[in-house]
Amino acid sequence: MEKQKYAAIVLAAGSGKRMNSQVHKQYLIIQDRPVLYYSLKEFQDSAVDEIVLVVGKGEEEFCRREIVDKYGISKVKAIVEGGKERYHSVFEGLKQTSDADYVLIHDGARPFVNQDIIRRCMLEVPEYQACVVGMPVKDTIKIADEGGYAKQTPDRKNVWMIQTPQTFSYALIYEAYEEMLKTEDAAITDDAMVLERTKGKKSKLIEGSYRNIKITTPEDLLIANVYLQHPE
């Protein structure tokens, strides 16, 4: 059988409003390296064939010099400019990966993706065509009403916190994104939602890790430093 091609799209075009920092959060330094370095290094060391890095306007040269070349991330085949919303940035990445059979879409703001997670995404996607990494929630979840009252409690065993990578058959996710972008649904927050909304297709859940956090607000940096001091 012909070898299947896997591309990783690493997203780093956000402006990190919730971090409230002068430097975009993907470039903040944790343990001597930028946040973005850690996930790029995991994909570099994995079996993915290539990486497309999606960055903010005017950041291409900086990223090539200060991260990709500096740390020898040689699988990066393109560094492209992202868009206004996360889903615009994903689509820019998808345009660069048209010869891949499967794509792993990952937040550059999640530095703790690991080899085991990447390996399982690559292993499962040929069967399910759409796989998302996540973990069961630990707290009780409430649905709030407009007035700030807790009105409903979903059964916790059916509630997962969703992470990345989110891994798909290229043809399927490209078509879904093309369709979604005709209407630009602002409430889209992840890639699996694009498939749910356009194709009614479910994604297979793959257990990730409670460490696979997204660096979003300042306290996440404290946690990230602790994880780096205490590797798994």
Ligand SMILES: Nc1ccn([C@@H]2O[C@H](COP(=O)(O)OP(=O)(O)OP(=O)(O)O)[C@@H](O)[C@H]2O)c(=O)n1
């Ligand atoms: N237009 C955008 C928005 C987000 N992202 C990326 O998508 C990931 C998840 O997004 P999020 O954590 O929301 O990052 P920001 O948009 O930067 O943060 P905020 O929402 O606080 O502004 C990040 O790696 C971010 O760089 C992107 O590539 N392009």
Ligand SMILES: C[C@](O)(CO)[C@H](O)COP(=O)(O)O
């Ligand atoms: C894709 C994601 O990381 C899954 O949890 C998340 O939805 C990204 O959301 P954000 O609003 O862009 O942080």
